[in-house]
Amino acid sequence: MSAQSTNGSEHAATSNGTAAAENVLLDVRNLQKWFPITAGFFRRTVGHVRAVDDISFHVLQGETLGLVGESGCGKTTAGRCILRAYDLTGGQIFFQDHDGKMVDLGPLTNNEMKPYRQQVRMIFQDPFNSLNPRMPVIDIVGDPLKINRVAAGKALEDRVASLLARVGLRPEYMRRYPHAFSGGERQRIGIARALALDPRLVVADEAVSALDVSVRAQILNLIKDLQEEFNLTYIFVSHDLSVIEYICDRVVVMYVGKIVEVAETEELFAQPFHPYTEALLSAVPNPDPRMRQQKDRIVLEGDVADPANPPSGCYFHPRCRYVQDQCSQETPELREIAPGHFAACHFAEELTLAGVTASGELG
Amino acid sequence: MESPVLIEIKNLKTHFFLDEGTVQAVNGVDFTIHQHKTLCVVGESGCGKSVTARSILQIVDQPGRIVEGEILYHRPDRLSAAGNGEWTSGENGASGSSSAEIIDLAALDPRGREIRAIRGQDISMIFQEPMTSLSPIHTVGNQITEAIKLHTDMLDDEADEHAVELLRRVGIPRPEERLDTYPFELSGGMRQRVMIAMALSCNPALLIADEPTTAVDVTTQAQILELLEELQDEFGMAIMLITHDLGVVAEMADDVVVMYLGQVAERGDVDSIFHDPKHPYTQSLLKSIPRLGVSRNRQRLDSIRGMVPDPYNRPTGCMFGPRCDHFMPGRCDAVSPPAIPLGPGREVHCLLYEDE
Ligand SMILES: Nc1ncnc2c1ncn2[C@@H]1O[C@H](COP(=O)(O)OP(=O)(O)OP(=O)(O)O)[C@@H](O)[C@H]1O
Ligand SMILES: Nc1ncnc2c1ncn2[C@@H]1O[C@H](COP(=O)(O)OP(=O)(O)OP(=O)(O)O)[C@@H](O)[C@H]1O
Ligand code: SF4
Ligand code: SF4
Ligand SMILES: [Mg+2]
Ligand SMILES: [Mg+2]
Numbered sequence: 001m002s003a004q005s006t007n008g009s010e011h012a013a014t015s016n017g018t019a020a021a022e023n024v025l026l027d028v029r030n031l032q033k034w035f036p037i038t039a040g041f042f043r044r045t046v047g048h049v050r051a052v053d054d055i056s057f058h059v060l061q062g063e064t065l066g067l068v069g070e071s072g073c074g075k076t077t078a079g080r081c082i083l084r085a086y087d088l089t090g091g092q093i094f095f096q097d098h099d100g101k102m103v104d105l106g107p108l109t110n111n112e113m114k115p116y117r118q119q120v121r122m123i124f125q126d127p128f129n130s131l132n133p134r135m136p137v138i139d140i141v142g143d144p145l146k147i148n149r150v151a152a153g154k155a156l157e158d159r160v161a162s163l164l165a166r167v168g169l170r171p172e173y174m175r176r177y178p179h180a181f182s183g184g185e186r187q188r189i190g191i192a193r194a195l196a197l198d199p200r201l202v203v204a205d206e207a208v209s210a211l212d213v214s215v216r217a218q219i220l221n222l223i224k225d226l227q228e229e230f231n232l233t234y235i236f237v238s239h240d241l242s243v244i245e246y247i248c249d250r251v252v253v254m255y256v257g258k259i260v261e262v263a264e265t266e267e268l269f270a271q272p273f274h275p276y277t278e279a280l281l282s283a284v285p286n287p288d289p290r291m292r293q294q295k296d297r298i299v300l301e302g303d304v305a306d307p308a309n310p311p312s313g314c315y316f317h318p319r320c321r322y323v324q325d326q327c328s329q330e331t332p333e334l335r336e337i338a339p340g341h342f343a344a345c346h347f348a349e350e351l352t353l354a355g356v357t358a359s360g361e362l363g
Numbered sequence: 364m365e366s367p368v369l370i371e372i373k374n375l376k377t378h379f380f381l382d383e384g385t386v387q388a389v390n391g392v393d394f395t396i397h398q399h400k401t402l403c404v405v406g407e408s409g410c411g412k413s414v415t416a417r418s419i420l421q422i423v424d425q426p427g428r429i430v431e432g433e434i435l436y437h438r439p440d441r442l443s444a445a446g447n448g449e450w451t452s453g454e455n456g457a458s459g460s461s462s463a464e465i466i467d468l469a470a471l472d473p474r475g476r477e478i479r480a481i482r483g484q485d486i487s488m489i490f491q492e493p494m495t496s497l498s499p500i501h502t503v504g505n506q507i508t509e510a511i512k513l514h515t516d517m518l519d520d521e522a523d524e525h526a527v528e529l530l531r532r533v534g535i536p537r538p539e540e541r542l543d544t545y546p547f548e549l550s551g552g553m554r555q556r557v558m559i560a561m562a563l564s565c566n567p568a569l570l571i572a573d574e575p576t577t578a579v580d581v582t583t584q585a586q587i588l589e590l591l592e593e594l595q596d597e598f599g600m601a602i603m604l605i606t607h608d609l610g611v612v613a614e615m616a617d618d619v620v621v622m623y624l625g626q627v628a629e630r631g632d633v634d635s636i637f638h639d640p641k642h643p644y645t646q647s648l649l650k651s652i653p654r655l656g657v658s659r660n661r662q663r664l665d666s667i668r669g670m671v672p673d674p675y676n677r678p679t680g681c682m683f684g685p686r687c688d689h690f691m692p693g694r695c696d697a698v699s700p701p702a703i704p705l706g707p708g709r710e711v712h713c714l715l716y717e718d719e
Contacts, residue, residue, distance in 0.1 A: 070580045070581075070582055070583075071551070071579070071580045071583075182670050182671070183408065184670060185670070212407040212408050212607060212671075213407070213607065213609065213648060213651050213652055214407065214647065214648060214651050214666055214667035215407075215666075215670070216651070217651035217652075217664040217665065217666035217667075218666040220653070220664055221663050221664055221666060224663070239580045239581060240581075241581065241655065242610075242652070242653040242654060242655050243653055245653065245655055245656075246653035246664070269655065269656065279582060280581060280582065281655075282585075283581040283582045283584065283585035284581055284610065284655055285584075285588075285608065285610030285611050285613060285614045286610060286613060286614065286654075286655065287609045287610045287612075287613045287637070287649070287652055287654060288613055288637060288654075289613045289614075289616070289633045289634050289637050289638075290634070290637075290638070291613070292613070292614060297585055297589065298585075299582075299585050299586050299589050300582045300585075300586070302536070303550050303552060303553070304550075356655045356656045357656055
């Protein structure tokens with residue numbers, strides 16, 4: 001009953017309270033994933049990497065939720081937990097079944113997970129290593145259909161052809177191997193594969209990070225179009241805030257395994273309530289040389305905290321420019337500061353933090 | 364206002380001779396780097412940015428080589444011969460850089476003594492992938508002091524002291540202790556700082572930084588860009604910064620070179636490139652990036668249709684022709700667009716501007 005243990009679920013309850021009518025597709029509660037650190041001959045566990053440490057958030061049907069934060073803050077781990085690629089250390093992952101019931105995916109066995117594996121799919125970061133180089137495209141995209149006995153033979157081929165056409169690739173190329181495609185085309189193959197089973201939730205992990213600007217624009221447009229066409233729900237993981245702003249309805253900001261801020265995209269960018277979010281926003285280079293002087297880049301001192309050995313109190317306190325005595329002693333809870341806008345900072349109400357102002361179109 | 368020329372690249376061609384054919388990785392590139400200034404080179408993956416940089420240092424991988432062109436290095440005078448002295452800009456000389464010695468780097472033997480003396484001492488480079496360019500089996504301290512001793516007459520103790528000073532200068536806490544660490548023990552951002560410290564060990568006149576922040580996240584990127592700016596103010600070196608991030612260009616560049624498929628599409632000062640881009644490729648690049656604070660209300664991003672052609676099947680005429688909205692049949696596929704001057708240091712390679 002301590003404040004500590006109810007912290008996460010309180011947030012889930014509040015956010016669900018407002019969200020109930022809006023059709024929650026995924027409701028993550030107090031999710032934890034710790035990786036053991038072993039040492040010595042007997043592989044004794046000497047500590048834990050707290051990759052994801054008690055996070056709660058929900059995703060509405062048809063929305064795009066962004067997951068941002070520095071390298072190593074636990075974005076990919078959170079995504080993989082939702083796909084149940086990992087066993088959870090703690091917490092629940094409620095997913096809305098076809099008949100509207102909320103099912104906790106957390107304790108399900110591999111066999112029990114099967115129907116949900118069709119409904120929750122992932123697009124991977126690296127278009128070069130995530131495709132099997134010895135498989136032609138028809139197998140890469142068609143395999144999920146075959147394995148789940150959705151289609152075979154001519155029907156399978158037709159389905160693959162229409163998927164390829166949908167992501168803007170020529171169906172005639174389906175017998176080619178991945179090496180014959182460019183980075184952007186490979187990412188399209190990965191997307192076609194993720195869509196093959198008509199998923200309801202797609203976790204896109206840095207899906208456009210490895211792509212050149214012009215190709216990235218094509219893929220971002222494609223991801224948006226597919227959402228409208230198939231009423232898809234996305235969790236979009238990225239460290240690129242300009243991409244997050246473009247594609248997401250709401251954003252979750254993580255720092256060292258914890259959520260530090262959640263808000264609607266526009267609000268988060270205009271009026272952040274957490275000093276880490278402020279620093280993150282200020283670090284994004286503005287593509288207009290005339291904005292150089294106007295801008296106060298906040299340069300954070302030092303490195304991200306080590307998730308195996310996080311600082312006391314607020315994990316951000318060694319790097320925070322608003323730090324006070326209380327910060328190193330008490331862990332701030334994620335609290336609702338404004339309607340639908342949550343932040344984990346003792347001084348969220350008092351601080352006036354800078355957001356991003358429109359830089360205006362370039363001539 | 365204009366600071367003296369440091370490097371002048373003229374019609375540089377660097378090709379790779381493979382069994383499948385010849386890759387014209389760099390195919391007729393011209394641009395100029397000025398002393399104390401930052402030049403950014405942008406363009407899509409594979410357009411020849413890294414190969415251009417490697418050509419300057421004559422470290423192009425086999426089976427590639429410079430087949431044509433000049434890389435004129437206007438070597439400034441050192442104030443002191445100690446190897447860590449300031450570079451004089453030539454401005455205080457009688458008539459500009461008249462005293463400067465001019466060396467054609469492209470004509471030097473890649474394995475010869477002359478270019479080896481220039482590498483590290485006059486021109487140094489931070490590579491795209493820090494882990495592959497730091498040795499995994501030597502300590503950070505060893506690697507920096509080796510670099511120092513190679514180009515100066517400093518003794519062990521002096522070199523150690525200088526290494527500590529450099530590590531402190533690039534923002535590494537407790538530098539004395541870091542001398543004994545191995546690269547794998549450092550975070551990505553720290554490794555990049557060590558690379559910068561090594562590159563600065565002899566106070567080069569030009570620092571080439573090839574995608575120095577692509578592998579790190581935004582907050583670390585901000586730290587490294589800030590560091591480069593500070594160091595430039597302090598040491599006065601010129602920086603050639605290679606990146607595909609237009610935000611980084613807007614924040615760092617004095618001058619910009621936009622490359623496409625081994626050639627320069629357009630070059631000029633940073634304000635003209637962002638606010639008055641002339642080449643259709645530059646124009647589409649600028650339209651295809653999401654912008655913080657404005658893209659939210661926009662439904663779609665403008666994207667460039669099609670893909671970069673593969674290096675063995677280059678189009679005829681203008682390299683950008685197959686993806687260009689202003690393509691003029693019979694002209695753009697027949698003539699390779701020449702450099703059309705638009706002002707000092709500003710030119711575009713596009714037939715639309717031929718009659719101006
Ligand atoms: N299988 C694993 N075993 C042990 N530690 C792990 C494992 N996977 C991730 N970690 C650790 O957990 C933390 C979170 O990693 P994660 O990959 O989720 O971060 P991320 O936010 O996706 O980072 P990036 O932006 O670099 O992809 C890191 O400290 C990482 O080293
Ligand atoms: N060692 C090599 N052997 C053969 N071809 C090469 C070699 N190095 C580069 N190339 C080719 O030269 C061209 C230019 O490569 P370069 O590395 O300069 O591109 P880049 O602009 O730096 O791209 P990126 O942004 O991906 O780093 C490419 O087509 C590349 O495949
Ligand atoms: S709780 Fe304190 S240290 Fe943490 S973000 Fe807020 S002000 Fe900074
Ligand atoms: S020369 Fe022709 S094809 Fe090339 S950029 Fe100009 S208009 Fe386009
Ligand atoms: Mg990740
Ligand atoms: Mg490169």
